[in-house]
Amino acid sequence: MSSGTSRDVLGRGLRVLGHAIRTEPRLFTIGTIGSSLFGLLIIANSYVVGWVIGHIVVPAFASHRVSAGRLALVAAIFLGISGLRVASIFGRRLGAGYMQFRLQARYRSAVTRRYLSLPPAWHQRHATGTLLSNANSDVEAAWVPIAPLPFAVGTIVMLIAALVSLFATDWVLALVGATLFPSLFGLNLVYSRRMSPRQIRAQRTRARVSAVAHESFDGALVVKTMGREADESRRFAVFVDELRDSLIAVGRLRGLFDPLMDMLPSLGTLAVLLLGAWRLQTGAIEVADLVSVAFLFTVLAFPVRAIGWVVAELPRSVAGWDRVQAVLGAEGDLTYGEGSLPGSGPAELRFDRVTFRYGDGPAVLHDVSFTVPSGRTVALVGATGSGKSTIASLAVRLVDPESGTVAVDGVKLPDLALSALAGTTALVPQIPFVFDDTVRGNIALDRPEIDDDRVRAALALAQADRFVDGLPAGLDTAVGERGTSLSGGQRQRLTLARALAGRPRLLVLDDATSAVDPRVEAAILGALRGTDSGASILVVAYRRATIALADEVVYLERGRVVATGTHAELMATRDGYRELVTAYEKAEHQ
Numbered sequence: 001m002s003s004g005t006s007r008d009v010l011g012r013g014l015r016v017l018g019h020a021i022r023t024e025p026r027l028f029t030i031g032t033i034g035s036s037l038f039g040l041l042i043i044a045n046s047y048v049v050g051w052v053i054g055h056i057v058v059p060a061f062a063s064h065r066v067s068a069g070r071l072a073l074v075a076a077i078f079l080g081i082s083g084l085r086v087a088s089i090f091g092r093r094l095g096a097g098y099m100q101f102r103l104q105a106r107y108r109s110a111v112t113r114r115y116l117s118l119p120p121a122w123h124q125r126h127a128t129g130t131l132l133s134n135a136n137s138d139v140e141a142a143w144v145p146i147a148p149l150p151f152a153v154g155t156i157v158m159l160i161a162a163l164v165s166l167f168a169t170d171w172v173l174a175l176v177g178a179t180l181f182p183s184l185f186g187l188n189l190v191y192s193r194r195m196s197p198r199q200i201r202a203q204r205t206r207a208r209v210s211a212v213a214h215e216s217f218d219g220a221l222v223v224k225t226m227g228r229e230a231d232e233s234r235r236f237a238v239f240v241d242e243l244r245d246s247l248i249a250v251g252r253l254r255g256l257f258d259p260l261m262d263m264l265p266s267l268g269t270l271a272v273l274l275l276g277a278w279r280l281q282t283g284a285i286e287v288a289d290l291v292s293v294a295f296l297f298t299v300l301a302f303p304v305r306a307i308g309w310v311v312a313e314l315p316r317s318v319a320g321w322d323r324v325q326a327v328l329g330a331e332g333d334l335t336y337g338e339g340s341l342p343g344s345g346p347a348e349l350r351f352d353r354v355t356f357r358y359g360d361g362p363a364v365l366h367d368v369s370f371t372v373p374s375g376r377t378v379a380l381v382g383a384t385g386s387g388k389s390t391i392a393s394l395a396v397r398l399v400d401p402e403s404g405t406v407a408v409d410g411v412k413l414p415d416l417a418l419s420a421l422a423g424t425t426a427l428v429p430q431i432p433f434v435f436d437d438t439v440r441g442n443i444a445l446d447r448p449e450i451d452d453d454r455v456r457a458a459l460a461l462a463q464a465d466r467f468v469d470g471l472p473a474g475l476d477t478a479v480g481e482r483g484t485s486l487s488g489g490q491r492q493r494l495t496l497a498r499a500l501a502g503r504p505r506l507l508v509l510d511d512a513t514s515a516v517d518p519r520v521e522a523a524i525l526g527a528l529r530g531t532d533s534g535a536s537i538l539v540v541a542y543r544r545a546t547i548a549l550a551d552e553v554v555y556l557e558r559g560r561v562v563a564t565g566t567h568a569e570l571m572a573t574r575d576g577y578r579e580l581v582t583a584y585e586k587a588e589h590q
């Protein structure tokens with residue numbers, strides 16, 4: 001979705017506002033009633049000021065007397081107007097503030113929910129920094145005009161009422177208003193057209209700055225160890241400078257527009273005073289009328305600015321809204337069936353003639369067929385890039401095959417409900433992810449059925465119980481952001497324990513124990529195979545000892561299964577397999 005040209009941005013911005021009003025009609029109504037009352041009170045106040053000058057102050061100059069009763073009446077009227085104004089400002093700000101923050105919260109949650117439901121392929125195409133920007137600054141930008149919106153609508157009500165009262169007072173003075181008010185609108189429109197491309201550019205640059213910053217922080221270790229700090233700072237500076245320039249361009253235009261918006265009502269006041277003096281002379285109006293109208297023009301400038309605030313923010317709002325909609329409207333979700341897997345104990349996994357490609361790229365798996373029989377351990381072995389991780393992703397349905405089927409206990413994965421899939425299968429990925437939480441929190445992940453006994457049992461299976469017992473607060477130890485206080489092998493075992501705690505019936509280990517030493521790895525696999533109610537296991541393996549523990553080996557070359565059999569059989573019959581496993585072994589001993 002594009003952000004559109006400046007020409008149509010006003011229309012689209014108004015549609016975004018319409019959407020906001022339909023989403024929060026009650027709050028919008030409260031805010032608008034408050035600000036309309038505020039506007040009407042401005043007019044009332046002007047007419048009271050005029051009346052006091054014309055009927056109390058001017059006669060007092062002539063008679064040198066003011067009645068105390070009249071003064072008390074005037075004081076009471078002004079106090080009453082002030083009280084009502086306080087209430088109107090309160091209603092306006094309350095309605096607008098609640099409306100803006102509720103919309104922001106609603107869309108932040110919606111964007112985050114959408115991120116979580118979009119498939120890995122989508123995430124791979126979008127930088128994390130951009131996603132952060134979508135959920136934060138784009139959502140904020142979309143709803144920036146909401147804060148002044150009720151004020152602007154109330155101002156329009158005020159301008160219409162002002163025009164009516166001006167015509168009721170004097171048609172000549174009314175003509176000044178009839179010329180001024182449309183000019184204010186016109187100026188706002190010109191401003192919006194000019195501002196549009198600047199705001200869109202600034203919003204895009206913000207997302208880029210966020211993406212580059214995120215990448216720099218994420219890769220801080222590489223940047224430091226490779227001595228690239230200066231280059232990385234320069235790379236960042238290019239985008240920061242671009243953002244500075246686009247924000248200055250926005251500010252420059254605003255700097256030009258704001259004084260113009262202030263000046264127009266002042267010109268109106270001047271015109272009223274000149275024409276009013278003439279009308280006074282001819283007896284067409286009274287002093288009270290002239291003072292009322294002149295006073296009205298001087299106090300108009302502030303509320304009229306509210307229209308400018310809304311219009312000025314529309315381009316930014318449209319840019320933010322488009323970016324938010326691009327996430328909310330993104331396609332490629334996996335749809336789930338309703339099927340369940342009622343059995344218990346280890347499940348069977350079957351790949352049948354599976355072909356897969358990433359996006360429009362070449363096929364990376366061709367006609368892959370193999371089975372992990374219930375309760376057995378199957379090792380996937382193949383050179384780097386041969387498709388092992390892709391098979392692991394397909395086995396737990398992170399992605400769907402282009403053709404062929406993947407089935408668990410005879411049920412095709414797309415026919416399964418998400419809960420059935422998540423309750424049956426577990427993937428332990430190559431790179432462990434640890435949340436900034438306690439050991440317990442990381443393993444239980446708020447799953448209510450996972451109590452401390454299950455957490456401990458999972459830790460024991462993952463050979464992690466001893467190191468966790470050695471942590472200062474045991475299960476309650478906080479592990480830091482991404483588990484920084486743990487070693488790589490400890491992180492891997494924690495992630496494995498997390499998967500095991502859910503008692504999966506099919507466990508997929510994608511090189512999940514590469515950072516633990518070979519003896520511990522063998523102990524883990526031995527323990528997993530030994531449990532009676534355990535899972536069937538598909539393991540991407542590199543170490544000879546691990547591979548030898550598997551009941552069967554599936555050997556891949558360039559996305560094709562070229563042989564299956566026991567480790568011993570493949571060592572005897574397959575040269576490529578023997579060379580690869582021997583190479584792994586040599587690398588390990590070096």
Ligand SMILES: Nc1ncnc2c1ncn2[C@@H]1O[C@H](COP(=O)(O)OP(=O)(O)OP(=O)(O)O)[C@@H](O)[C@H]1O
Pocket residue numbers: 124358361364382383384385386387388389390391
């Ligand atoms: N997200 C992706 N987009 C495009 N191509 C990809 C993507 N992920 C993997 N590939 C390609 O798919 C092929 C198989 O990759 P895969 O990660 O499954 O191999 P692997 O056997 O697990 O490799 P390794 O042992 O290095 O982890 C490779 O050619 C790789 O370049």
